[in-house]
Amino acid sequence: MSETILDIRGLSKTYKGGLTALDGVDLQIRKGEIFALLGPNGAGKTTLIGAVCGLLRPSGGTIEAFGLDTQRQWRKVRQRIGLVPQELSFDMFAQVEHSVNYSRGMFGCAPDPKRIEQVLRSLSLWDKRDAKIRELSGGMKRRVMIAKALSHDPELLFLDEPTAGVDVELRRDMWRQIGALRDAGTTIILTTHYIEEAQEMADRVGVINKGKILLVDDKDAIMAKLGRSEARITLTEPLPEIPSALDKWHLTLEDENRTLVYAGAEGEGKRAAAELVKAVVAAGIGFEGIVTKESSLEDIFVDLVEGREGLAA
Numbered sequence: 001m002s003e004t005i006l007d008i009r010g011l012s013k014t015y016k017g018g019l020t021a022l023d024g025v026d027l028q029i030r031k032g033e034i035f036a037l038l039g040p041n042g043a044g045k046t047t048l049i050g051a052v053c054g055l056l057r058p059s060g061g062t063i064e065a066f067g068l069d070t071q072r073q074w075r076k077v078r079q080r081i082g083l084v085p086q087e088l089s090f091d092m093f094a095q096v097e098h099s100v101n102y103s104r105g106m107f108g109c110a111p112d113p114k115r116i117e118q119v120l121r122s123l124s125l126w127d128k129r130d131a132k133i134r135e136l137s138g139g140m141k142r143r144v145m146i147a148k149a150l151s152h153d154p155e156l157l158f159l160d161e162p163t164a165g166v167d168v169e170l171r172r173d174m175w176r177q178i179g180a181l182r183d184a185g186t187t188i189i190l191t192t193h194y195i196e197e198a199q200e201m202a203d204r205v206g207v208i209n210k211g212k213i214l215l216v217d218d219k220d221a222i223m224a225k226l227g228r229s230e231a232r233i234t235l236t237e238p239l240p241e242i243p244s245a246l247d248k249w250h251l252t253l254e255d256e257n258r259t260l261v262y263a264g265a266e267g268e269g270k271r272a273a274a275e276l277v278k279a280v281v282a283a284g285i286g287f288e289g290i291v292t293k294e295s296s297l298e299d300i301f302v303d304l305v306e307g308r309e310g311l312a313a
């Protein structure tokens, strides 16, 4: 079990006007991991990041980063954190390299052109170093945001919806970049409402909705615990009822008794379907098609957020 780099306890935020955006959040982030905070719009993701990065004052709770209290040792903490905000924001007329250098200076770090060159190269921005930011495409602008966030070599990097509005190709590219950062030792917390992003990138996933954390676990454990598989067999004729020979499968009939449905644990679907088909044939039932399906993190996420099946542990 690795060291905790960020320790959030009982964090609450009620905005002026009375909206509670965070409601008693407990969250521990491990050094070196990629943690995906997954939740629908308005769940409180940006508020959570804002609280950790000192952009807003929590209403309650404590946040420790690197073993330091973020309220009391603010400057020390902030120097070690990088933030790529959700909204693109910079001086559009500034040049790329200048802007990244400037960010480094803002954190009180001595200029280090070699390091900035490395950062720009790693993000494929070196060729664009003299370009004005406004001349760049949306995806390139986002890379500049990342370069700025990396300019002072943060140990903990927040990426707030890093690929929102980015096309599929750039998204994959961004995932590669984020993976490379993790490989270089940076701890990464990203927020997303793209389930695919969490599924591809994360070591652990936290699901947040209405300011509350519903679930935190290893991505693979979530899939194993909550994942489901399904086999659907389309019959040539409607079946009045399920023959007792098939009882052990606990099947159901759907589509006006034209489809036999098997539901099992994750990863079982294909094997179960193969055995089931033998049993269906032996029972003399005619069929014309079989589909097997493994549930994705997306199905699990929708179940959780909609509060189905009491999945929230």
Ligand SMILES: Nc1ncnc2c1ncn2[C@@H]1O[C@H](COP(=O)(O)OP(=O)(O)O)[C@@H](O)[C@H]1O
Residues within 6 Å of the ligand: 015, 016, 017, 019, 020, 021, 039, 040, 041, 042, 043, 044, 045, 046, 047, 048
């Ligand atoms: N400055 C603010 N003042 C009042 N309400 C806010 C403010 N910022 C966010 N909210 C509200 O807080 C809730 C959580 O917002 P946010 O943290 O941005 O969610 P997310 O990033 O998950 O989409 C939303 O209902 C949002 O409307």
Ligand SMILES: [Mg+2]
Residues within 6 Å of the ligand: 045, 046, 047, 086, 160, 161
């Ligand atoms: Mg947000």
